[in-house]
Amino acid sequence: MTTAPRELSAPTFAVVTGEQVQRALDGKEPEIAELVEAVYRLHGAGESVNPPSYFLRFPDRPSSRIIALPASLGGPLRVDGLKWISSFPENTRSGLPRASAVLILNDPATGYPYACLESSVISATRTASSAALAADRLSRDRVRPRRVGFVGTGLIARYIHTHLAATGWEFDEIGVHDLNAESAAGFRGYLERSDAKGRITVHDRAEDLVRSSDLLVFATIAATPHVHDPAWFAHHPLVLHVSLRDLDPRILLDAANIVDDVEHCLKADTSPHLAEKLTGSREFIDGTLYDVLTGRITVPADRTVVFSPFGLGVLDLAVGRFVHDEVARRGELHIVDGFFNELRRYG
Numbered sequence: 428m429t430t431a432p433r434e435l436s437a438p439t440f441a442v443v444t445g446e447q448v449q450r451a452l453d454g455k456e457p458e459i460a461e462l463v464e465a466v467y468r469l470h471g472a473g474e475s476v477n478p479p480s481y482f483l484r485f486p487d488r489p490s491s492r493i494i495a496l497p498a499s500l501g502g503p504l505r506v507d508g509l510k511w512i513s514s515f516p517e518n519t520r521s522g523l524p525r526a527s528a529v530l531i532l533n534d535p536a537t538g539y540p541y542a543c544l545e546s547s548v549i550s551a552t553r554t555a556s557s558a559a560l561a562a563d564r565l566s567r568d569r570v571r572p573r574r575v576g577f578v579g580t581g582l583i584a585r586y587i588h589t590h591l592a593a594t595g596w597e598f599d600e601i602g603v604h605d606l607n608a609e610s611a612a613g614f615r616g617y618l619e620r621s622d623a624k625g626r627i628t629v630h631d632r633a634e635d636l637v638r639s640s641d642l643l644v645f646a647t648i649a650a651t652p653h654v655h656d657p658a659w660f661a662h663h664p665l666v667l668h669v670s671l672r673d674l675d676p677r678i679l680l681d682a683a684n685i686v687d688d689v690e691h692c693l694k695a696d697t698s699p700h701l702a703e704k705l706t707g708s709r710e711f712i713d714g715t716l717y718d719v720l721t722g723r724i725t726v727p728a729d730r731t732v733v734f735s736p737f738g739l740g741v742l743d744l745a746v747g748r749f750v751h752d753e754v755a756r757r758g759e760l761h762i763v764d765g766f767f768n769e770l771r772r773y774g
C-alpha cells in the first residue's frame with residue numbers, strides 16, 4: 428500500500444519589534460513578577476536546561492562583549508531558545524543604550540525557530556522583575572525598607588525602580604549615586620516624571636548613599652570591586668547586587684548571600700566568584716532564591732543580605748514567550764512569508 432506524502436503546514440517565523448514588546452509588557456509588572464517566580468520554581472525543581480553563558484570578547488575592544496544564553500524551559504511554560512545580548516558600554520556616550528539583544532524562540536516539538544524578538548527590553552524586564560521579587564521575598568522577615576539607594580543609574584536601574592514601584596514598594600527616601608553626573612541627573616528626571624514618592628537625594632559619595640539606604644541596588648558597569656569597606660554595611664541593608672562585580676569579597680563574607688544559581692554565579696569574576704577564590708570554599712553562599720521561595724532557608728533579619736543574580740536565560744525565554752503569545756493574541760504578529768522554504772526532503 429502506498430501512502431500519499433503527509434502535507435505539513437509550513438512552520439512560520441515572526442519578527443517582534445521593540446515597540447510591540449513594550450506594548451505587550453506595559454502595565455504587566457505584577458503578572459511578570461508571577462511569571463518570574465514560576466520560572467525560578469521550575470528551574471529549582473530541575474525543569475530547565477540552562478547551560479553556562481558563552482562570552483564572546485574582542486581583543487581590540489576589551490570593554491565590549493556579546494553573550495549567548497541558550498536555554499530550555501519545561502513544564503507549562505515549555506519553550507527552547509537563545510538570547511544573544513551585546514554590551515558595548517561606550518554606546519552611552521552618544522546616548523545609545525549599552526545593551527542590545529535579540530531572543531530566538533524555538534518550537535520544542537520540531538526545533539524550528541518560530542520568532543525573533545527585540546530583547547533589550549525583555550532582558551531589562553526580567554532583570555528588574557527578578558530584583559523586585561527578590562527584594563520582596565528577602566525582606567519578609569525584616570522591617571520593610573523605606574530608604575532605597577541606587578548605585579549606577581542607567582537603564583537597568585530605571586527598570587528596577589519601575590518594577591519596585593509597580594509591585595507595591597513605596598519609599599520615604601530615594602538615594603542616587605553615579606560616577607557620571609549626567610546619568611544621575613537623567614535618573615532623577617525619570618524619578619520626578621514617574622511621580623515617585625519620597626525625597627530624592629543625589630549623593631556624590633557612594634559611602635553616604637550606602638550608609639543611608641536599607642535597600643541598595645547596584646547597577647553599574649564596574650568590572651572590579653569599587654566598594655571595599657564592610658563597615659559601610661554596619662546597618663545590615665538588603666543589597667540587590669545586580670551588576671555582580673561591585674562589592675569586595677570581604678563584604679560578601681560578612682553577609683548572608685543568596686544567588687539565583689550557584690554554578691552560574693560563581694563564574695566570570697563576579698564578587699561571589701572572588702569570594703570563592705579568596706576562601707577556597709562555597710560555604711559563604713546561604714542558598715538560592717528558590718530556597719527562599721520554597722521556605723527551605725530563612726533570611727536573617729540581623730545581617731546584611733546580598734542577592735547576586737547571574738541572570739538566567741530561562742527567564743528571558745519565559746518573558747519572550749509571554750510577549751510572543753500576547754502579540755499573537757492581539758492578532759499583530761508579523762509573520763515573515765516564506766522564511767522556511769526548503770520543506771520537502773526530496774524536493
Ligand SMILES: NC(=O)c1ccc[n+]([C@@H]2O[C@H](COP(=O)([O-])OP(=O)(O)OC[C@H]3O[C@@H](n4cnc5c(N)ncnc54)[C@H](O)[C@@H]3O)[C@@H](O)[C@H]2O)c1
Nearest residue numbers: 525554579581582583605606607610646647648670736738
Ligand atoms: N544580573 C543580571 O541578570 C543583569 C541583567 C542585565 C544587566 N545587568 C547589569 O546591570 C548593569 C547596568 O546595566 P545598564 O544597562 O543600566 O548600564 P548603563 O551603562 O546604562 O548604566 C550603568 C551606569 O553605571 C555608572 N557607573 C559605572 N561605574 C560606576 C561606579 N563605580 N559607581 C557608580 N556608578 C557607576 C555609569 O556611569 C552608568 O550611568 C550592567 O553591569 C549589566 O551587566 C545584570
